[in-house]
Amino acid sequence: LSYAGRMVMRTVEWRDGKIAMIDQRALPHEFIMAEYADYRQVAAAIRDMVVRGAPAIGVAAAMGLALASLQSLAKDRPALLRDLESAEKELRAARPTAVNLGWALDRMLRRAREVSLVSAGDVRVALVAEAQAMADEDVAVNKRMGVHGASLIRDGDTILHHCNTGGLAAVDYGTALGVIRCAHEQGKRVHVLVDETRPRLQGARLTAWELKQWGIPFTLIVDNAAGHFLRTGRVSLVMFGADRIARNGDVANKIGTYKLAVVGRENGVPIYSVAPTSTVDLALLDGDAIPIEERDPREVTDIGGVRIAPEGIAVANPAFDVTPHRYITGIVTENGIAYPPFDVSLPQLVESQ
Ligand code: MRU
Numbered sequence: 644l645s646y647a648g649r650m651v652m653r654t655v656e657w658r659d660g661k662i663a664m665i666d667q668r669a670l671p672h673e674f675i676m677a678e679y680a681d682y683r684q685v686a687a688a689i690r691d692m693v694v695r696g697a698p699a700i701g702v703a704a705a706m707g708l709a710l711a712s713l714q715s716l717a718k719d720r721p722a723l724l725r726d727l728e729s730a731e732k733e734l735r736a737a738r739p740t741a742v743n744l745g746w747a748l749d750r751m752l753r754r755a756r757e758v759s760l761v762s763a764g765d766v767r768v769a770l771v772a773e774a775q776a777m778a779d780e781d782v783a784v785n786k787r788m789g790v791h792g793a794s795l796i797r798d799g800d801t802i803l804h805h806c807n808t809g810g811l812a813a814v815d816y817g818t819a820l821g822v823i824r825c826a827h828e829q830g831k832r833v834h835v836l837v838d839e840t841r842p843r844l845q846g847a848r849l850t851a852w853e854l855k856q857w858g859i860p861f862t863l864i865v866d867n868a869a870g871h872f873l874r875t876g877r878v879s880l881v882m883f884g885a886d887r888i889a890r891n892g893d894v895a896n897k898i899g900t901y902k903l904a905v906v907g908r909e910n911g912v913p914i915y916s917v918a919p920t921s922t923v924d925l926a927l928l929d930g931d932a933i934p935i936e937e938r939d940p941r942e943v944t945d946i947g948g949v950r951i952a953p954e955g956i957a958v959a960n961p962a963f964d965v966t967p968h969r970y971i972t973g974i975v976t977e978n979g980i981a982y983p984p985f986d987v988s989l990p991q992l993v994e995s996q
Pocket of ligand 1 (some may be wrong): 695696697698741805806807808809812813817818819845883884885886896897898962
């Protein structure tokens with residue numbers, strides 16, 4: 644990520660036995676880098692959204708498990724594996740919807756269990772290297788998605804974007820916002836309509852911050868204005884990320900995505916989800932089985948720490964919704980763009996390299 648024209652750091656980084664993360668709760672007002680030396684604090688940072696966005700929490704969890712291997716006092720491999728299995732459960736429970744979290748931890752555990760690793764020391768070295776490799780791969784995957792997705796954007800397009808899918812949601816570069824960034828780097832003139840994305844305001848705080856750094860023209864709107872812009876013909880396409888995509892192409896993403904997709908479809912605007920293949924959960928046949936995180940009611944009743952709703956009322960705060968595949972025009976991955984029928988195209992893309 645860059646700030647004021649200079650490279651700052653990745654969203655999440657391994658630094659000499661510690662994990663450094665940009666504290667996304669403080670942006671855009673303050674740029675704070677937090678350091679973690681305890682995997683339990685990493686789990687808490689994922690829960691509290693110091694780090695957020697499906698690919699970013701996957702890599703943060705992988706690094707958390709590498710940290711757990713260094714924290715463990717186990718002297719032999721079996722004892723270390725037992726410690727890792729309990730740390731893994733804690734990290735996995737931090738947030739339920741984004742499948743990247745479980746995907747990253749599964750990959751780390753597979754690596755730890757490889758028979759070629761004989762001693763506890765072998766496992767520790769391998770896990771630190773694996774987590775760092777995942778971070779590097781994430782950046783490369785985002786750039787590949789950027790190129791595939793940019794082919795969908797024409798010079799002069801206006802793109803409606805939801806939540807934050809930029810460098811902050813990944814290790815660097817971004818998914819849907821990475822596509823927009825790639826089109827901009829190719830010299831296409833693009834304009835972004837930025838949904839503020841209540842209740843956590845990832846659009847107003849983070850997407851606006853990133854687009855401003857990149858010099859990409861944008862206009863911030865409240866979520867409730869999106870339908871107005873879609874109906875009046877001012878949106879060329881809608882682009883958002885994904886936290887989990889079922890085999891049939893149903894997409895779980897930040898709350899409010901479903902409404903955008905339905906209104907977009909009603910007005911003939913193409914709808915694209917942009918996500919790495921690690922976000923595709925082929926084990927789920929459709930989106931109904933995707934767990935939807937329910938977050939603290941205070942995210943709804945309070946704004947900027949100030950209570951705006953009466954005390955003692957009922958509040959629901961689902962953090963994600965599921966958009967049925969019939970509203971999705973295409974799904975951009977690092978291996979290409981999937982089109983309906985997704986239950987055929989998605990498995991092909993996930994399995995191709
Ligand atoms: O609650 P968040 O901020 O972690 O939600 C993030 C999103 O919904 C993103 O759109 C999604 O993770 C894809 S971004 C790479």
